[in-house]
Amino acid sequence: MPLHCVCGIFVFLSVCLISFTPPCDGGNILVFPVDGSHWINMKILLEELHARGHSITVMRASSSWYIPEKSPLYTSITMEMNEGFEDFFEVYLKENMRAQREGASALTFFKLTKDFLSMISIAHSMWTDALTQIFDDEHVVKSLMDAQYDLVLTDPAIAPGVILAKYLKLPLVLNVRWITSGEGHFVIAPSPLSYIPVPGSGLTDKMNFIQRVQNIFFYGIVLFQQKFLVGPSYDAICDKYIEGGCDVISLLQEADIWLFRSDFVFEFPRPTMPNVIYIGGFQCKPAQPLPADLEEFVQSAGEHGVIIMTLGTLVNALPKEVADEIASVFAKMPQKVIWRHKGERPSTIGNNTLIVDWMPQKDLLGHPQTKVFVAHGGTNGVQEAIYHGVPVLGIPLFFDQYDNLLRLQERGAGKIIQLADVNGHSFEEGIHEVLHHDRYRQNMQRLSRLHRDQPMAPMDQAIFWVEYVMRHKGAPHLRTEAYKMPWYSYYCLDVLLLLLTAVTVLLLSTLAIFRFLCCRARRTTKSKQH
Structure with missing residues (x-):
């Protein structure tokens, strides 16, 4: 057949295929994110939404830590907010670590709890003040109305986005694990305290009588936080600006879809609801090649392999005496070590340890030379470790980190060392146990196989349900009354x-x-x- 005929047939078939492809109109999405590590999750989701042709507007604070005003992914609306919370937060983190090093006691627990609740109260008060400014500005309100958004996508760890969706009468999608007071499941799904541990309790789904008493006590703290510290600030805004009034918990329960950043490979089994979509590990991807200098360092480890250590985005460094103890243990090991550490350089650092300000964590976890991940237990890092099958030695510092690591430890895929117990001896014992006992790697690789064995990738699930809400202008049929x-x-x-x-x-x-x-x-x- 002549070449021009073949080309003609190819063009004809291409036109037919294009003609029969269903149109995909981009939606208009208003995003109200949370700063810090939560933004890392949200940004990955926004990148995928942008790649699929959706228009995105992000509401950010003028004092934002990580959310830039200008981005190729979105246009932004900047809210004026007082600075100073970041400094308060850093003081809290340092005080928290210092208190833990002094040893566990009832007094230490109550002090840390008081400081945490105080910090949470200040954060929510700042955001309610910012939301009030928005509602009082007629030009901003008019521009939000005129934009004709299809839905609001928000992280409900703070509630302004939830209230804004109600005010604008828009469908609501939550990118969630935490709400204004605790873990999201507790306000939407039946949560029997007999076998569902409250975050912060340090318990598993197997509790004896005393542990069930302890679990109820921690649930009481959650209720106190919502009723007396968080709720009143938002209730005042609801009463003033929302017709008929409202409360944050009811607004959360009204949400159309919950994109829940967890799954049951990681989480303890529990009741759930039809509008909860589990997207745990949605940020995980196959490892990309390392920069040439880092690849050379990793390969120089030979058969011994590499250990990587990082404490996430919020903590730059451990207390100096802890960092020195850890560095001295690393110095004696045959493995090479890559350590994200931005504080004072440990005096006991060895030639086998590379100190960096930033590391390509996902790509290092996916490298075949990586043997152990020393981590603080943040959700992102734990899920990436599961995805790549790398066992974890955990040093939890605050928030949900102990609970995250406890789930790995219960499944035999990680080991926990409390910050108060970290010294040269305990750290050396812990790193050698995770490194040389094959059960840790085998168990983590089993979790990795389970996590990957899904009919649809978590990111595809997330995008499908966001677009589902846009197509159908909500999903009330999935919502309990x-x-x-x-x-x-x-x-x-x-x-x-x-x-x-x-x-x-x-x-x-x-x-x-x-x-x-x-x-x-x-x-x-x-x-x-x-």
Whole structure:
């Protein structure tokens, strides 16, 4: 066949295929993210949404740590906010680590809890002030209305995005693991405290009586936080700007879709709901080649392999004495070490240890030379370690990190050393155990196989459900109406009261009848005797 005929047929078929491809109109998405490590998650999702043709607007604070004002991914709306929280946060982190090093005690626990609740209260107050400024600015409100967004995508660890969606009457998608007070499941799904551990409790799904008491105590702290520290700030805004009023918990329960950054390879099994979509590990991808100098350093380790260590985005360095102890242990090991450390250089550092300000964590975890990941237990790092099958030696510092690492330890894929217990001896024992006991790597690789064995990649799931909400202008059919019920109806206490009343009336009536019959029989007997 002549070449020009072949080309003509190819062009014809291409035109036909294009003609039969369903159109995909880009949506218009308003994003209200949370700063810090939460933004890393949100940005990865925004990159994929942008690549698929969606228009994105991001609301950010003028004092934002990581969210730039200008980006090829989105246009931004900048809110004026007072600076200073970052300094307060750094002071809290340092004080937290210092208190842990002094040793565990009831006094230390209550002090850390008080400081944490105080910090959370300040953060929410700052954001409610910023939201008030938005609602009071007619030009900003008009521009938000005129933009005709299709939905609001927000991280509900802070609640302004949730309230803004209600104000603009837009469908709501949550990129979530944490809400304003604790873990997201607890406000949307049945959560029996007999086997579902409250974050911060340090418990698993197997609890004895004393541990169940402890679990309820920690749940009480969560309720106190929401009722007295977080809720009142947002309630005031709801009462002023939302017709009919509202509260944060009800607004969360009204959300159309929950993109939940976890999965049951990692999480303990528990009840869930149809509008909760699990996207744990959605940020994970196959490893890319390392920069040439880093690849050369990794390969120089030979058969011994490489250990990598990082404490995430929030902590630049451990206390000096801890860093020196860890560095001295690394110096004695045959492995090469890559350590993200931005504080004072440890005096005991060895020639085998490379100190860096930043590392390509995903690519290093996916490198065949990487043997152990020394980490603080942040959600991103734990999920990336699972994806690449690298066992973890964990040093939890604060927030959810101990709970994350506990889940790995329960599955035999990691080991925890508390910061208070870190010294040369304990760290050396821990690193050698994870490095030389094959069960840690085998268990983690089993988790990796389970995590990867899914009908649809977590990122594809996330994008599908965001676009699903845009196509159908919400997903109310997946949402429970239970949140509209008063608490006594939810737990059927009114039904129980009715049944108890009915049974009581029946028993009393039966008793009264028997008494009446007995008394009548006695009177009849006496009258016959006379």
